Amino acid sequence: MAKRIEVKDLDIYYDKFLAVQGVSMTIQPRSVTALIGPSGCGKSTFLRTLNRMHELVPGARVDGKVFMDDQDLYANGVDPVKVRSQIGMVFQRPNPFPTMSIYDNVAAGLKLNSKRLKRSELDDIVERSLRAANLWEEVKDRLPKPGSGLSGGQQQRLCIARAIAVQPDVLLMDEPCSALDPISTQAIEDLMLELKERYTIVIVTHNMQQAARVSDVTGFFNLRGVGQPGELVEIDETTKIFSTPSKKATEDYISGRFG
Amino acid sequence: MALSTERPSPRRVPQRPGDRIFSGFSTGAGVLILVALAGVAAFLLVEAWPSLTAPAEDISGGEGLVLYVWPLLFGTLISAVFALVIAAPLAVAIALFITYYAPRRLAQALGYLIDLLAAVPSIIYGLWGFQQLAPLTVDPTTWLSENLGFLPFFAGPPSATGRTMFVAIIVLAVMILPIITAVVREAFRQTPRLHEEASLALGATRWEMIRMAVLPFGRSSIVGASMLGLGRALGETMAVAIVLSVSGGVTFNLIGSGNPSTIAANIALQFPESTGLQVNTLIASGLVLFAITLVVNMAARAVINRRKEFSGAN
Numbered sequence: 083m084a085k086r087i088e089v090k091d092l093d094i095y096y097d098k099f100l101a102v103q104g105v106s107m108t109i110q111p112r113s114v115t116a117l118i119g120p121s122g123c124g125k126s127t128f129l130r131t132l133n134r135m136h137e138l139v140p141g142a143r144v145d146g147k148v149f150m151d152d153q154d155l156y157a158n159g160v161d162p163v164k165v166r167s168q169i170g171m172v173f174q175r176p177n178p179f180p181t182m183s184i185y186d187n188v189a190a191g192l193k194l195n196s197k198r199l200k201r202s203e204l205d206d207i208v209e210r211s212l213r214a215a216n217l218w219e220e221v222k223d224r225l226p227k228p229g230s231g232l233s234g235g236q237q238q239r240l241c242i243a244r245a246i247a248v249q250p251d252v253l254l255m256d257e258p259c260s261a262l263d264p265i266s267t268q269a270i271e272d273l274m275l276e277l278k279e280r281y282t283i284v285i286v287t288h289n290m291q292q293a294a295r296v297s298d299v300t301g302f303f304n305l306r307g308v309g310q311p312g313e314l315v316e317i318d319e320t321t322k323i324f325s326t327p328s329k330k331a332t333e334d335y336i337s338g339r340f341g
Numbered sequence: 342m343a344l345s346t347e348r349p350s351p352r353r354v355p356q357r358p359g360d361r362i363f364s365g366f367s368t369g370a371g372v373l374i375l376v377a378l379a380g381v382a383a384f385l386l387v388e389a390w391p392s393l394t395a396p397a398e399d400i401s402g403g404e405g406l407v408l409y410v411w412p413l414l415f416g417t418l419i420s421a422v423f424a425l426v427i428a429a430p431l432a433v434a435i436a437l438f439i440t441y442y443a444p445r446r447l448a449q450a451l452g453y454l455i456d457l458l459a460a461v462p463s464i465i466y467g468l469w470g471f472q473q474l475a476p477l478t479v480d481p482t483t484w485l486s487e488n489l490g491f492l493p494f495f496a497g498p499p500s501a502t503g504r505t506m507f508v509a510i511i512v513l514a515v516m517i518l519p520i521i522t523a524v525v526r527e528a529f530r531q532t533p534r535l536h537e538e539a540s541l542a543l544g545a546t547r548w549e550m551i552r553m554a555v556l557p558f559g560r561s562s563i564v565g566a567s568m569l570g571l572g573r574a575l576g577e578t579m580a581v582a583i584v585l586s587v588s589g590g591v592t593f594n595l596i597g598s599g600n601p602s603t604i605a606a607n608i609a610l611q612f613p614e615s616t617g618l619q620v621n622t623l624i625a626s627g628l629v630l631f632a633i634t635l636v637v638n639m640a641a642r643a644v645i646n647r648r649k650e651f652s653g654a655n
Contacts, residue, residue, distance in 0.1 A: 135542060167544025177535040181557030190553060191543040241539070248543065 084111040084282050085151045085251040087132060092146035093311075094127055096139065101127050103311035105146075107301060109252075114274055114283045116293035116320065119303030120335070124312030125286045126256050128303070132284065133169035133254055134162040150251065167194070170245030170281075174257040176237035178229035178244070185225040187240055188212060191248040207247055215243035216273050235266025242273065246281070253277065255285040259292065271296050290336055294324050302332045382631065389625035392618055401611075401619055410626045415591045416601030417630065420506060420581065421574035423595075424513035429567045431514075432521035439522075440529040441551060452526065459519035467580035470512035475503035475584065482507060482596040493593040500598035504586035507595040509603075512580050517570035524569065528562030529555055561645040568641035572634055575605075582606035604630045 087109040094102040102124035109115045117125040130136040131144050134155065148155045155165050178187045188208045192199060199207075208225070212218040217239040221232070229240050238258060245253060255274075259267040274283060274296050287293050293300050301317035316329050327333045397405030435455070439448045479501065486497030499505075536554040545553055556563075587602040587610075602610070604626045611623055 133542065135538065138538075138541065163544055163546050166542055171538075171542035173535065173538065173542075175535060177533075177539045179536060179539065179553065179557070181560070190540070194543060194545050194549055244539075244543070 084280060086111050087252060087282065087284075088147075088149040089132075090147040090149075092128070092131065092144060092148065094124065094131055094136065094144050095142065097141035100311045102303075103313050105314045107314060107317050109282060109284055110299065111282045112278055112280070113298040114278050114285060114296050115299045115301065115317075116297035117284065117286045117301045117303060118288070118290055118293050118335075119312070119315075120305065121288070122312075123303040123305045125301075125303040127312075128314075129254050129256055129284060129286050132252070133171055134165045135171065137162065167191070167248060168250055169252045169254060170248065170250035172238070172241050172245055172253070172255040172258045175261050176234055176241055178232075178237050178240050180228065180230040182229060183226045184221050184229045184232070184240060187229045188243050188247050190244055194248075211243040211247040212240075214246055214277070215239045216269060216276075217243055233266070235262050235269060238262060238266065238270060239273065242270070242277075246277070250281070252282040252284065255283065257286055257288060260288060267292070290324075294320060300324070302327070302329075302335060304331050304335070385624060385628040385631055389621055389628045392621035392625045395618055395621075399618055400622055406622065406625060409622060410604075410629055412590045412601040413604045413607050413626055414629055414633070416506070417575055417603040417605070417633070419593070419595075419601075420509050420513055420603055421571055421577075423510040424517060424574045425567060425571045427510065427514040428518045428521055428570055429563070432518055432525055432566070432570075433563060435518075435522045436526035436529050437551060437555070439526050441547065441555070455519045455522050455526070457519075459523055463516060463577055464579045464583070466512050466516050467583035470508055470580060470584040471504065474511065475505075475508045478503045478505070478508055478511075478596075486596060494595045496594045497596060498598075499596045500586065502586060502598070504584055505596050505598070506585065506600045509581050509584045509600075510595065512584055513574045513577055516577065516580060517573050520573065521566040521570040524566035525559060525563055528559040528566075532558045564641055564644050568638060571637055575630065575634055575637070577603075578605040578609045582609050 089105055089107050089109075092102070092105040093100060094105075105128060117129065119125050127136060132148060132155075136142050136144065144156065146156075150168070154160065178184075179190060182190065185208055188211050189204055192204065192207060209218060209222075212221060217236060220236060221240075229237065232240060238261075242253075242258075259270050262270065271292065274285070277283060278298075285293075285297065297320045299317060300320040300323040302315045302323065303312050304315045305312050315331050316323070316327065318328070323332060324336055327336065392400060392406055395406075397403070400406050400409050402409045435451075439451050439455075443451060479499065482495075482497075482499040482503070482505065485495040486499045489495045490497055532555045536558065537550055540550040540553040581603050582605075585600055585602060585606060586598060587607075588599045590599075591601060592599065608623050608627060611619070615623060
């Protein structure tokens, strides 16, 4: 549980196009690391390399190293399916499986890789995951109903419950609140603060207040110019990034003097 | 302003001529379908009526309408259902291969090929089945009757010409395969990327992703496409008329020489030489086919609606 991630000189490509260049960072366990930056700077792309989702795009590849504790995620013979089962992901738009009930959505990951669980064990895990996602009270009476009948914020918490049901080591969140109203956003942010007690959380966000509220460490991504690759400008403790950043570009961005 | 419980008077909304023309046009098109359907049903009923009321010995075969239509209905159902049983899983597998496994170039070529196959007229399939396929099945069916003869389907004795229900079923299956594949492939292609990624991010393999996201999403399309194919197989006339050597009654033996005909093929073969009550009898069998097709379609709709709230359309 809650492993450290270490990235060394990571270059990320789409075919021949270098999208992100030279990222090195260490992500501490039991903390929230926020990645901020302008649109198109590659922060989501970078996030997707951490659980090897990036390579699902035809022609996409990476150069460099990503370690989770001592395990090299991109070493020869590492099964990306295994990596993804150890690293949970929550997406920008809530995406519960529309053809499954609330219960089956949470249990979806557990039924993979032909794991066999007893019904009572499954019930326990589903309840525990929904409780951890602060959703249990709202859905406990309608577990067999379709997940798509929930509100957007509830659906996103359902997706979080689905991701943590398999007890991942790391939880990646790609702008998890961008499609939600402020109240649902607050619920997810509170949830992040609870979850970081047990998980390593990396969140991509466009909302700087959100980064300031929930994260311990913030990384700022930027584009050097049009057509140039994105890069990690700096990464530091959130309080420091938002008060006395060491780079001019960071200061311009967080104070709104961008470009 | 005082609160009032009265209903507000409906506001006059200005109507645009374009809206009115289009709504009139689409309403008309909708009504036209109903009129055509009702017209066909009325025609069948009126023309079949004399045979429904005629004494049993006047009907072709001399044993009454039910006994005349029953073997035909049986032949129709057994050929269509077996064709569907062969074609539907194959179509789903082909569609999956095209959308998820084949390299892009190959997938494209295969897609075109499937669409092309769907456009081949049924008489061509019939000729192919009669000329090419039927003789080729003689040896295999002999083997089937010797080794799997305990199954009623392969009881034998095998036909010497190969013009059996077995061949008719294969021809029908080949005929409906492209249409089912085309519809199912289109549905699979529209699986939301979001759901595929949701399952992959949970650590699903590609097959698990397909089972979790793609197949459930395409489920109603699979049922719909199968019904489309079944409808085509039920009504297929020429291919069956050419292939099948008809001489028998109701039998599950698919490889023998005595096969029941199908309703559509029987109408096509008998109609030119029929007069009077015989024509009414044939039309009565057509009425049965019409009813069966309606029932099949309604059943398919019921199957799809049963899990409507899980369809993802809400």
